[in-house]
Amino acid sequence: MSDRVIVVTGGHGALGRAVVEAALADGLKVAIIDHAAGQSAPEGALELGGVDLTDPASAAKAIDAVVAHFGRLDALLNIAGGFTWQTTDDADPAWEKMFALNLKTALNASRAALPHLKASEEGRIVNVGANGGLKAAAGMGAYAAAKSGVHRLTEGLAEELKKTSVTVNAVLPSILDTAQNRADMPDADPKKWVQPSDLARVMLFLASPESRAITGALVPVTGRV
Template sequence: MDGRVVAVTGGHGVLGRAVVQAALTRGWRVAVVDHAMGHAAPDGVLEIGGVDLADPTQADAAVARVIERFGRLDALFNIAGGFVWQTTDDAAPAWDRMFALNLSTALNASRAALPHLKASDAGRIVNVGSAAALKAGAGMGAYGASKAAVHALTQSLAEELKTTAVTVNAVLPSIIDTPANRADMRDADPAQWVAPADLAAVILFLASPESRAMTGALVPVTGRV
């Protein structure tokens, strides 16, 4: 599997960095696509910053840069996204923003990557959904709905690609152990949450040849929550 080329959207976030490191450890070649700029990427990683993946033109341009650098693309990890806790009667509804950050980014990146993934002998798309989309709690409507849309995209695209070698799956984490979540939930036990490295391991499995029989799967990764 050495030499496989993977693109990681949202690669500068906590989960994105864990996925990048895990891919590099396997000898894969990595491109990071992120809205943020000015971050230092590990040696050999193609850094593509300042990209708004909610804009399909920018998504196309980012994937074109990956192909220009590496000549191929074998896997796309759609990690870019966002979260907001907000009740439905909030004065400034975040529904459009959640769908732009969570659904549009995954959709546009996938559409841009598809021609190249189809040319791979084992093309892979791995999306990040959410366990919260299965039963949204109070304040989780906008976020949960946008992630439920990611689940639907995953399953529909998997069906569309069943005549190819491309598989499409999603991981559904609960609470990820990040500095932001620790700050927001000081009384919780982070040991019960999902470690970024553990979630990254599942994501990389779904990008491996061993997962060829899995497509359209929504894989819960919920720790001890």
């Protein structure tokens, strides 16, 4: 059993669940922070549901609760987010929603966690960007812009923290093999997609002490797409 404590935001989503399960299997102490309330957490994980990470005060309260429970915080994995396919001329633009769900959640959780991560000998922040954030496809403008913001947050924060123990990196997945994506793209070949369990292993490496030489990296995890 490791003494390292990690927070997984969006821990009840497909990727979040994969990360939580892998982290617990590795003997890490895990806290789940999620907007969903009343969800069951795997045995051994601390569950904090009903948290609005788009609100800085709510994010700070949740992070403080984790530290109060475990006594420390070593890594923050920012998985909370959302996706909307929408053309720019849609009558109800989703740009603010995409920025709130993808960028503000990561920013608020990171700001709340920083004092605790700096106290760790090997503090880590791992964000989830997107390969689609490098070049927007049709209908992907709002989502790609928000994920590009996550990329810039990752790079800027990494530079700011180079004199501390904290590293900041992001993974840039393509399409994840999830039930929702299979339903939305029935004609696609999911064998080419990224398995959540494989992306989880990359994220947990970046959250580990062994990744200390890597910071400010945007790591593509794109399967065979």
